[in-house]
Amino acid sequence: TQLLEQSPQFLSIQEGENLTVYCNSSSVFSSLQWYRQEPGEGPVLLVTVVTGGEVKKLKRLTFQFGDARKDSSLHITAAQPGDTGLYLCAVAGGTSYGKLTFGQGTILTVHP
């Protein structure tokens, strides 16, 4: 059983559409991170959410941490082809903040 369940696993949309990606768990977390990975490269951090109910915006991307700190969502408004990539959520685990556990990811393709 995955600690973090991401949905959907694949998303193919047209430029200009809106979309939401979900990251769910039955565990409570002190913080959660979202990463974006382009083909042939390593993941790059987009945001860290810490407080239950927190909403953070990064241009057309809106990130929300659930009130109970068990889930998170990433909403993209007016998607563009440059948003294409793999989106991963991750949480720090154990006593060492250096360990991250990742969800299986959502592959987003935005068609022109």
Added chain:
Amino acid sequence: NAGVTQTPKFQVLKTGQSMTLQCAQDMNHEYMSWYRQDPGMGLRLIHYSVGAGITDQGEVPNGYNVSRSTTEDFPLRLLSAAPSQTSVYFCASRKAYNEQFFGPGTRLTVL
């Protein structure tokens, strides 16, 4: 700063061969980690280190060894390569409670 560097970028091995994947960072980060990425599995932690001389196992450590003799370097050794180790390997580093930086990855194929 070069950030996190990994070598080689691509590698093909035969079953049973051994090799070392190199990872270095020039940001003076305490934490370094190795992950493998397989389709539909996200990234899974192999080994990690919280400082020079200190390492610990992650989720999928079998078949891999690590050591951390300096703050900068964190090599990953495959002792006897198996086809199941075909994957993309990422090294990452971070300061405590801060952003994790990933290297560009090593694409390994074991025949």
